[in-house]
Amino acid sequence: SYELSQPPSLSVSPGQTASITCSGDKLGEKYASWYQQRPGQSPVLVIYEDNKRPSGIPERFSGSNSGNTATLTISGTQAMDEADYYCQTWAITVIFGGGTKLTVL
Amino acid sequence: QVQLQESGPGLVKPSQTLSLTCTVSGGSISSGSYYWSWIRQPAGKGLEWIGRIYSRGSTNYNSSLKSRVTISVDTSKNQFSLKLNSVTAADTAVYYCARTTPDWTTVSFDYWGQGALVTVSS
Numbered sequence: 001s002y003e004l005s006q007p008p009s010l011s012v013s014p015g016q017t018a019s020i021t022c023s024g025d026k027l028g029e030k031y032a033s034w035y036q037q038r039p040g041q042s043p044v045l046v047i048y049e050d051n052k053r054p055s056g057i058p059e060r061f062s063g064s065n066s067g068n069t070a071t072l073t074i075s076g077t078q079a080m081d082e083a084d085y086y087c088q089t090w091a092i093t094v095i096f097g098g099g100t101k102l103t104v105l
Numbered sequence: 106q107v108q109l110q111e112s113g114p115g116l117v118k119p120s121q122t123l124s125l126t127c128t129v130s131g132g133s134i135s136s137g138s139y140y141w142s143w144i145r146q147p148a149g150k151g152l153e154w155i156g157r158i159y160s161r162g163s164t165n166y167n168s169s170l171k172s173r174v175t176i177s178v179d180t181s182k183n184q185f186s187l188k189l190n191s192v193t194a195a196d197t198a199v200y201y202c203a204r205t206t207p208d209w210t211t212v213s214f215d216y217w218g219q220g221a222l223v224t225v226s227s
Contacts, residue, residue: 043214
């Protein structure tokens with residue numbers, strides 16, 4: 001069965017760039033979405049179709065997908081960006097990555 | 106703005122059936138080409154897609170749960186529902202309903218409910 005792998009955690013200083021990776025076999029041939037989940041809240045779609053931002057998502061969020069890796073990049077990371085981030089794709093069924101806890105300190 | 110709200114019992118006994126309903130507001134569940142999904146998340150763990158339904162009733166399920174899951178829709182009430190039978194403690198999770206983009210290859214979930222915690226315990 002298809003799997004998506006994410007690093008469990010990532011730390012970044014405020015104002016720096018955070019790059020969260022998501023790895024899967026030939027993931028670049030599929031589309032990837034990304035979700036932000038703050039503690040105690042529902043997930044929020046921040047990137048879809050590899051690099052598109054839904055209305056209301058800040059421009060500092062961007063995405064790319066090539067080869068075996070999709071990447072969510074947060075430029076100028078803010079304290080409010082501290083959350084769990086999940087990648088997702090479709091491979092016969094809907095697949096989610098295990099999530100990355102982003103700490104901003 | 107589309108809003109989704111889950112409702113249902115927060116406690117279910119082992120071997121019984123978990124039942125949840127998602128009420129959609131701010132738009133018709135029958136409008137557009139959107140599907141409507143259920144997704145769950147055990148405490149401290151990741152997300153698991155359960156299945157989806159179209160307003161006309163066609164469904165797709167996660168193969169790992171397919172034998173126990175039924176998703177249905179009531180367009181007159183702008184609601185869709187989840188039934189999961191023969192539950193065990195492993196089914197304890199927060200259950201989310203979400204609007205789902207129609208194309209499988211680009212599928213994503215753009216609106217989510219607030220989530221409903223369901224605990225399986227005697």
